Amino acid sequence: MKNVNQMLLAFILGLLVLNGSSSLQADPAAKPVVKPPQNAKQAPDANLDEPPSQPVLFMTIDSPVGEVTYGRVTNAALALQNEAAQSNETGYLVLKISPGSSPFHQVQGLAKFLASSKLSNLKTIAWIPETVIGNNVVLALACDEIVMHPDAELGDIGYGKAIDRDEREFVLSIVEKRHNNKLSRALTLGMMDPQQAVLKIKIQQGEGENKQIESRIVTPEELKRLQDNMAVILDVETIKEVGSLGVFSGSKARALDVLVQQLAQNRGDLAELYGIPREKLRDDPTMGDAPKTMLIRVDGMIEPILEAFIERQINRAVNSGANMLVFEITSGGGYLISGTNLANMIADLDARKVRTVAYVPEYAMSSAAIIALGCDEIFLKPDAQIGDAGPIEMKEDGQFEHVPEKILSPLRVTLKELAEKKGRPAAVCEAMSDKDLEIFEVTNSKTGQIWYMTAEEIHESNGEWIKGPVVRESRKANLLTVNGNRAHTLKIAEPPVRDMEELKQRLGIPVDTKLIAVGRTWVDTLVYVLNSSFVTGLVLALGILFVYLELSTLTGMFGIMSGVCFGLFFWSHILGGTAGYLEIVLFAMGLICILLELLVIPGFGVFGVSGGLLVFASFIMASQTFGDFNTLRPGSDLTTMTNTVGTVSASLITVIILAIGLNRFLPESRLMSSIILAPPGENPRSGAHEIQLDPGLLEESGTLKLPGLDLRVGMQGVTISVLRPAGRVEIEGVWVDVISEGPFIQPGAEVEIAQINGNEVIVREVV
Numbered sequence: 001m002k003n004v005n006q007m008l009l010a011f012i013l014g015l016l017v018l019n020g021s022s023s024l025q026a027d028p029a030a031k032p033v034v035k036p037p038q039n040a041k042q043a044p045d046a047n048l049d050e051p052p053s054q055p056v057l058f059m060t061i062d063s064p065v066g067e068v069t070y071g072r073v074t075n076a077a078l079a080l081q082n083e084a085a086q087s088n089e090t091g092y093l094v095l096k097i098s099p100g101s102s103p104f105h106q107v108q109g110l111a112k113f114l115a116s117s118k119l120s121n122l123k124t125i126a127w128i129p130e131t132v133i134g135n136n137v138v139l140a141l142a143c144d145e146i147v148m149h150p151d152a153e154l155g156d157i158g159y160g161k162a163i164d165r166d167e168r169e170f171v172l173s174i175v176e177k178r179h180n181n182k183l184s185r186a187l188t189l190g191m192m193d194p195q196q197a198v199l200k201i202k203i204q205q206g207e208g209e210n211k212q213i214e215s216r217i218v219t220p221e222e223l224k225r226l227q228d229n230m231a232v233i234l235d236v237e238t239i240k241e242v243g244s245l246g247v248f249s250g251s252k253a254r255a256l257d258v259l260v261q262q263l264a265q266n267r268g269d270l271a272e273l274y275g276i277p278r279e280k281l282r283d284d285p286t287m288g289d290a291p292k293t294m295l296i297r298v299d300g301m302i303e304p305i306l307e308a309f310i311e312r313q314i315n316r317a318v319n320s321g322a323n324m325l326v327f328e329i330t331s332g333g334g335y336l337i338s339g340t341n342l343a344n345m346i347a348d349l350d351a352r353k354v355r356t357v358a359y360v361p362e363y364a365m366s367s368a369a370i371i372a373l374g375c376d377e378i379f380l381k382p383d384a385q386i387g388d389a390g391p392i393e394m395k396e397d398g399q400f401e402h403v404p405e406k407i408l409s410p411l412r413v414t415l416k417e418l419a420e421k422k423g424r425p426a427a428v429c430e431a432m433s434d435k436d437l438e439i440f441e442v443t444n445s446k447t448g449q450i451w452y453m454t455a456e457e458i459h460e461s462n463g464e465w466i467k468g469p470v471v472r473e474s475r476k477a478n479l480l481t482v483n484g485n486r487a488h489t490l491k492i493a494e495p496p497v498r499d500m501e502e503l504k505q506r507l508g509i510p511v512d513t514k515l516i517a518v519g520r521t522w523v524d525t526l527v528y529v530l531n532s533s534f535v536t537g538l539v540l541a542l543g544i545l546f547v548y549l550e551l552s553t554l555t556g557m558f559g560i561m562s563g564v565c566f567g568l569f570f571w572s573h574i575l576g577g578t579a580g581y582l583e584i585v586l587f588a589m590g591l592i593c594i595l596l597e598l599l600v601i602p603g604f605g606v607f608g609v610s611g612g613l614l615v616f617a618s619f620i621m622a623s624q625t626f627g628d629f630n631t632l633r634p635g636s637d638l639t640t641m642t643n644t645v646g647t648v649s650a651s652l653i654t655v656i657i658l659a660i661g662l663n664r665f666l667p668e669s670r671l672m673s674s675i676i677l678a679p680p681g682e683n684p685r686s687g688a689h690e691i692q693l694d695p696g697l698l699e700e701s702g703t704l705k706l707p708g709l710d711l712r713v714g715m716q717g718v719t720i721s722v723l724r725p726a727g728r729v730e731i732e733g734v735w736v737d738v739i740s741e742g743p744f745i746q747p748g749a750e751v752e753i754a755q756i757n758g759n760e761v762i763v764r765e766v767v
Contacts, residue, residue, distance in 0.1 A: 055083040055091035056280040061110075063100020063136060070110050077119060084121040091122045092276060097139055099132050104167055107135045111142035115174050124179075127270060128152050133247065134159055137191065138171055144179045145261040147270060148250030154259065155191040155247035162193040182259050184217040191246035198240035199223055200256060204232035217258055262447070268423030268491065272449045278423060279377045279494050279506070282355055291324040291355070293509055297517040298327055302334030302367045304578050305531055307342055312523075312575075314345065324355045324507070326515060327375060333366020336391050340367070340414050343374030347421055350376070359503055360384045365481070366391075373418045373429055378493040379503055380484030386493070387473075387481030389415070389432040408433060424492045425452040431473070431480035438476070441468035452490060523575070530572030533647050539569050540619065541651040548659050554722065570622060579622035586621070590614030619648045704756050709734045716752045716766060719745055729763060738763045 057080045061069060077093055084091030095114075114124055126140035128148040133156040140146050140154060148154060157163055157171070168189075175188045190198035197220055205212040213234065218226070227233060239256055240246055253259040264270040271278040294317035298310060317325055327346070333339070346356050358364070358372035363385040370389055372378050380386060391411065412430045419426040427439040442453050442465040451465065458467050471490065473480045484496035497503045504511065529535055543565030550558035570587070573579035593611025601607065623644040704711040709732055717731035725740035729751055741754050741764040751763040 065102035114142040150251040202235040294322040295515040307338035331368035339370040346374040583622040587618035
């Protein structure tokens, strides 16, 4: 009997199991199980519990709203609607509404579309990070939900005046569709008409056990009708008085439980509220098309030359139409200023509608980590490292120490600004540079959101954030450094990626698109070559040597060549990021002082020495960046300056040695002897037109016997060179070295011999 009972029990249980499984199959509400293709790669176990990706689109509505904006939003929204319908998911269309003025008829068309049934599978969210007034407010009212920054304001649709009747009726028709349960007719009237008062009342419904208390937003007229109908009014609060503008801040609206569903200070908060991946809360410049992506590789030491190179690559990529820049970063860091400059430049690409992504396959430390924080999104491999951005310096005893607070404070401000701009916890970013900063995991007391803050930030929140455990990587005397998985947990990076292919998939880049790093152009290569120590010294040596030759020949040719050398020097160092207008001004002032000493006010050498020092200083300053801190080579300012002084000094010594040799051998050269100026009375050694002076050829005073010519006082000729006062004159086809009797005489002037004193011929200009 016992066996029979057991068999009967097993039979009943079997029926129940079969009945349950058939019920599961017949349940229309049950979600289908999607099996991956047999040839598909299995995802890691860590990804099995991840929720399916929801259709999400983030767009910024700039002002003024026009036909282009209408077309962009409607096309993108309809595409998202189709995607949500096919995946049987609720899609999120997040519209960031910017301040500005727009024509009402343009806003009207877009608002009507947003409130229509065409977007039945979408939840439309208006994100208001800044104060918005005027017609653009209607777009927010047409959305299902409104999320505001606590300090932002929304309202005053008529700019201080009541809007037209037709416009008012349209706005009320949008609101009465009841997409947003935080809106009411009375509140909307108050936002459209300054003379409309708005009240918040508590009304009692039912009695006894069925008694309920309900809050309503009403106008005074609506309150009077309720009172006439014997409604039980428990409390009346005026939330907008007659004559005041219908503008509500995020914090005020939230306190009144009107207008807004949630508050969010940045996109990171917004992502947390709706469980949306932060990478999807970025403007999509492609609007559904494949992004035009450029890959820029950042590797090696972060220094001014690399900084300038990357800046040029960014500008070239953006000017060529790229709307997504991927920075592949593998660097241990470098110069602090170069890192922060690049980070700020990358962060500002938002204004140019360019999406920026940092990809860290191995490590991004120090200033390289700062560059990554300037990007919209950061993707690391699971074991990649990021952090340790604390600048250090070398003391006189050779010990490495962290920089003082006066230098660390500006860096913390920069990191905080970058974090707030990109929606990351500022405390985590600051802990990368401050070895003694402790951060804590905190929970929002109202929403349950998880975030990370310092003890000071928690105290200033006045109980809004509940303090949790300390983040272990932020312990005392430790610069925060984390791997890819931990960086995602701390909300400074996206979920890790295995390789570049997975990154492309996450970013929506077609699989067949090959991301090839932008290479150097001939300009970049030339800049790198000209910035090397050897080539810099060679260019400076040639420039100074050509100056010497120009002063010796006065042909103008060597002056041009000297200008080319100095121009190449400053051009290459400006593009290399170490020189600017100051260095060029110092160089020009130095040349002016030297010319004044030579030509205008010769004397004690004050101008000459000052000019030489200014030129020397311009060379030193153009060759390096001062006042920076380098986390890889502390004390590099002194080292670089020593190398620069050595390079410039070597150039000067080389020129002096060459000048001594040239001064001896050039006059004997057949090519140069004809153009080198010789002092009056000097006996040139060769040349077809050279004078061969022989004391035995001198006659009585007033005459001079030359080969093929007897010079006498009164003979005339034409100047070949400038007489300042020495120069050359051609007399009857023979070149003669002469001295001007008075002022300088220009080439081509007619002169006559005024005196002959021994072998000295003195001439004056024929008037």
